[in-house]
Amino acid sequence: MKNKAVVLLSGGMDSTTLLALAQSQNYECYALSFRYGQRHNAELEAASNIAKQASVIRHEIIDLDLSRFGGSALTDDNIDVPSSSSTGIPITYVPARNTIFLSVALGWAEVLNAKDIFIGVTAVDYSGYPDCRPEFIQSFENTANLATKAGIEGDRFKIHTPLIKLSKAEIIQLGVNLGVDYSKTVTCYSADSAGKACGICDACRLRIKGFEEAGIIDNTRYC
Amino acid sequence: MKNKAVVLLSGGMDSTTLLALAQSQNYECYALSFRYGQRHNAELEAASNIAKQASVIRHEIIDLDLSRFGGSALTDDNIDVPSSSSTGIPITYVPARNTIFLSVALGWAEVLNAKDIFIGVTAVDYSGYPDCRPEFIQSFENTANLATKAGIEGDRFKIHTPLIKLSKAEIIQLGVNLGVDYSKTVTCYSADSAGKACGICDACRLRIKGFEEAGIIDNTRYC
Numbered sequence: 001m002k003n004k005a006v007v008l009l010s011g012g013m014d015s016t017t018l019l020a021l022a023q024s025q026n027y028e029c030y031a032l033s034f035r036y037g038q039r040h041n042a043e044l045e046a047a048s049n050i051a052k053q054a055s056v057i058r059h060e061i062i063d064l065d066l067s068r069f070g071g072s073a074l075t076d077d078n079i080d081v082p083s084s085s086s087t088g089i090p091i092t093y094v095p096a097r098n099t100i101f102l103s104v105a106l107g108w109a110e111v112l113n114a115k116d117i118f119i120g121v122t123a124v125d126y127s128g129y130p131d132c133r134p135e136f137i138q139s140f141e142n143t144a145n146l147a148t149k150a151g152i153e154g155d156r157f158k159i160h161t162p163l164i165k166l167s168k169a170e171i172i173q174l175g176v177n178l179g180v181d182y183s184k185t186v187t188c189y190s191a192d193s194a195g196k197a198c199g200i201c202d203a204c205r206l207r208i209k210g211f212e213e214a215g216i217i218d219n220t221r222y223c
Numbered sequence: 224m225k226n227k228a229v230v231l232l233s234g235g236m237d238s239t240t241l242l243a244l245a246q247s248q249n250y251e252c253y254a255l256s257f258r259y260g261q262r263h264n265a266e267l268e269a270a271s272n273i274a275k276q277a278s279v280i281r282h283e284i285i286d287l288d289l290s291r292f293g294g295s296a297l298t299d300d301n302i303d304v305p306s307s308s309s310t311g312i313p314i315t316y317v318p319a320r321n322t323i324f325l326s327v328a329l330g331w332a333e334v335l336n337a338k339d340i341f342i343g344v345t346a347v348d349y350s351g352y353p354d355c356r357p358e359f360i361q362s363f364e365n366t367a368n369l370a371t372k373a374g375i376e377g378d379r380f381k382i383h384t385p386l387i388k389l390s391k392a393e394i395i396q397l398g399v400n401l402g403v404d405y406s407k408t409v410t411c412y413s414a415d416s417a418g419k420a421c422g423i424c425d426a427c428r429l430r431i432k433g434f435e436e437a438g439i440i441d442n443t444r445y446c
Contacts, residue, residue, distance in 0.1 A: 096330035107319035111294030146359040
């Protein structure tokens with residue numbers, strides 16, 4: 001019997017690669033996405049299409065409106081998405097986002113009796129986002145195993161971060177080897193309703209650079 | 224200047240006492256509730272009234288439908304709320320609920336630049352619910368300080384659990400001393416739309432016993 005896994009799926013490159021990787025490792029995958037007030041709603045359509053194409057067991061999109069709190073360029077209309085890099089933690093950081101997403105994934109995993117949760121945090125991100133660092137993931141895993149009936153009575157939960165040490169180029173190479181069609185993914189922080197990318201935000205620039213370094217053509221549509 | 228605090232407010236006895244206590248300790252309180260698919264929606268109306276009466280700075284009710292996952296008598300219509308006590312973790316346990324609630328509270332606290340989060344977990348609950356135990360709370364606090372910009376760059380977040388060692392009777396005594404009007408709180412897992420309590424579920428029985436032990440009259444309306 002296959003083990004069940006909950007896979008956090010944004011519809012971007014990293015989580016799409018993550019899903020393909022989890023499936024290649026023989027997990028029965030339950031994909032989880034969030035409508036959290038992000039500007040880039042095209043991501044969610046991408047997530048739906050990707051989940052469908054990957055034939056996941058179930059795909060849930062959970063409504064959780066973090067824009068009520070504001071504080072990030074991704075959820076607060078009063079803060080512009082920057083078009084150049086900055087030092088320190090980027091303004092696109094969404095407060096506690098990965099903690100919230102992992103917590104909800106944990107709740108679903110416990111109900112499903114799944115012990116494996118996959119999240120596509122990467123080295124490129126964790127230079128800036130605190131909740132992409134290995135020490136955060138390790139601490140969340142400890143918390144998860146104290147928080148739950150399943151973590152206490154049964155096997156321990158494991159938070160899988162197979163992309164954490166990979167560069168964008170390495171992720172793309174991995175995905176291509178796994179048969180991922182990156183033209184279906186949406187990366188841009190400011191993608192338009194048709195999913196066309198701006199080509200200038202942080203996320204777009206990392207994507208473009210990644211494909212260049214991997215020597216692979218990206219079929220993403222830019223405005 | 225007062226310190227800001229995010230206070231998790233369900234509309235029940237414990238969190239209402241918690242809010243009064245945080246205010247008595249001179250915190251500027253931001254109350255946070257969830258519409259998470261619970262059967263007992265009367266709780267949320269109680270929470271709104273209590274937040275208003277307490278003149279909190281802001282009260283947010285966040286929609287987060289955990290009934291999509293099921294797995295608890297509180298959120299799954301296919302599982303009955305038990306009318307007698309059982310051993311082990313009760314079926315009214317909602318998977319990862321406190322982890323999820325604390326994570327969202329953490330996100331709001333970071334945006335507000337609040338370093339203090341209050342949650343009304345109690346000794347009576349943690350005999351059954353894994354996410355009411357002190358070791359869980361301590362672990363979540365560690366995770367919170369690794370997860371966030373504020374936890375890394377500024378003062379540490381503190382998760383306050385002032386009720387954790389108190390019995391129901393002691394909580395009631397504390398609340399009465401703080402001027403809490405318990406007739407406004409809703410405890411019952413199966414309260415009707417008018418907020419009337421069943422008098423027989425676990426939560427009702429703990430409440431009734433608490434008032435008896437405290438020697439105080441409870442004006443709650445029972446069906």
